[in-house]
Amino acid sequence: MKKVLTIAAVLVMILALSLSAFAAELSYSVSYGDQTVAVNGGTVTVSSADKNATNEDALLDAIEQAGIAADAKVVVLDFAPSAGVTFPAVVTFAVDDVNALSAILHWNGTAWETISFTKNADGTVSATFNSLSPVALVYGAAAAPAGPATTPAGPQRSPQTGYNTVLWIIMAAAMVSLAGYCFVSARKETQE
Numbered sequence: 001m002k003k004v005l006t007i008a009a010v011l012v013m014i015l016a017l018s019l020s021a022f023a024a025e026l027s028y029s030v031s032y033g034d035q036t037v038a039v040n041g042g043t044v045t046v047s048s049a050d051k052n053a054t055n056e057d058a059l060l061d062a063i064e065q066a067g068i069a070a071d072a073k074v075v076v077l078d079f080a081p082s083a084g085v086t087f088p089a090v091v092t093f094a095v096d097d098v099n100a101l102s103a104i105l106h107w108n109g110t111a112w113e114t115i116s117f118t119k120n121a122d123g124t125v126s127a128t129f130n131s132l133s134p135v136a137l138v139y140g141a142a143a144a145p146a147g148p149a150t151t152p153a154g155p156q157r158s159p160q161t162g163y164n165t166v167l168w169i170i171m172a173a174a175m176v177s178l179a180g181y182c183f184v185s186a187r188k189e190t191q192e
Contacts, residue, residue, distance in 0.1 A: 003185060010178050014171055037093050042085035046093045049078035049134045055112070059105065062112035063138055066103045072140030079132035092126040095137060101125065103138040112136065 034047040063072055079091065095101055098119050104127050105112040115135075117127035129135075 003182075006181065007178065010174055014174055035094060037091060039081070039085050039089045039091050042082040044082070044085065044089070044091050044093075044132065045080045046091075047078050047080070049076045055107070058107075058112050059136060062105050062114065063103070063140075066105075066114055066138070067142050068102050068138055068140045069142065072102070072138050075137040075139070077133075077135045077137065079129070079135055081132050088128050088130050089132075090126055090128050091132075092120070092124050094124050097139065098123050098125060100139045101137060102140050102142070105136040105138060106131075107134050107136075 034045065036043050036045045059074070063074075075096075081089070101117075101119065104115045104117045104125070106115050106129060108131065115127045115129065117125045119125055
């Protein structure tokens with residue numbers, strides 16, 4: 001009976017070590033009504049964009065640098081300019097819950113940059129862009145200071161969960177131990 005329990009315990013340990021950890025993700029909102037606004041000799045159509053088009057690691061870094069708490073909600077927008085729009089362009093567009101808007105970020109092709117903006121009384125925001133699309137609206141409160149840390153608290157990068165080298169070493173050691181135990185037990189029984 002002890003052998004069966006030992007083997008069962010080893011198998012449970014191996015299975016427990018092989019479970020994946022699930023990383024927390026940003027909360028995205030997809031509800032955004034399309035709108036077209038006049039801008040510098042043309043128009044800009046603002047619509048919802050696919051969140052998969054964003055570089056989420058870089059977006060997390062930008063949100064952290066902006067000092068926004070980890071529970072931020074993100075709305076990713078596509079800004080499509082018509083022919084004739086010149087840059088820099090001030091785009092004034094409607095947003096949901098303008099008072100809760102914490103940051104506007106723009107993907108410049110290599111990184112998310114923070115865009116300064118003005119909240120208007122009519123529920124719109126005005127921001128100056130040097131190029132367009134995609135744009136991320138970030139809703140969330142400023143992160144609380146975490147003691148004497150020198151960097152602002154914000155969305156924390158999840159630990160790398162795909163790194164399995166240590167897991168394989170532990171599983172190999174457990175299997176060798178199990179094989180050794182079975183060998184010694186079988187040898188002991190044949191000697192008796």
